[in-house]
Amino acid sequence: MAMETIQKKIFSSQSDVWSFGIVLWELFSLGKVPYPGMEFDDSFIPKLRDGYRMEKPRYAPTNIYSLMGSCWRMDPRKRPAFGDLEDFLGHQLEPPVRQQFLDLNEPYVKANAKMTSQTTDYAGMFADINYETMAGSEDIAIISPSDF
Numbered sequence: 001m002a003m004e005t006i007q008k009k010i011f012s013s014q015s016d017v018w019s020f021g022i023v024l025w026e027l028f029s030l031g032k033v034p035y036p037g038m039e040f041d042d043s044f045i046p047k048l049r050d051g052y053r054m055e056k057p058r059y060a061p062t063n064i065y066s067l068m069g070s071c072w073r074m075d076p077r078k079r080p081a082f083g084d085l086e087d088f089l090g091h092q093l094e095p096p097v098r099q100q101f102l103d104l105n106e107p108y109v110k111a112n113a114k115m116t117s118q119t120t121d122y123a124g125m126f127a128d129i130n131y132e133t134m135a136g137s138e139d140i141a142i143i144s145p146s147d148f
Helices: 003-008 013-028 044-049 062-071 082-090 095-118 131-135
Strands: none
Touching: 003 013, 003 044, 013 062, 013 082, 062 082
């Protein structure tokens, strides 16, 4: 979980980005348990607050590990948005392979468009759920000793 989730129980798209970075780490470590060799005890949260991050998984290219690191920034506002992650990861594929994935997804895009045109999108009526709307500007405290 992201630090703001652990400390303040704030769940947002930015805290989901932190979790996405953990999932990437799990994928490139071939399914290892995150934070190997560490106990979730009283020293765990201070280590994260002080900048501890997991090492690069064996099978992760440097640019992917750098992406993981950007997901684990202490300041939620400095983490990439999911659209940025999508763009970055999409550009890791050769154009024909990327197009093949887009083509595979097309029937689902059409089905979703048909479904949303027939129903009211109640979730879309709310403000974006992000760190700013969940914490409020007066509640934001940056704890990070570095910008990772």
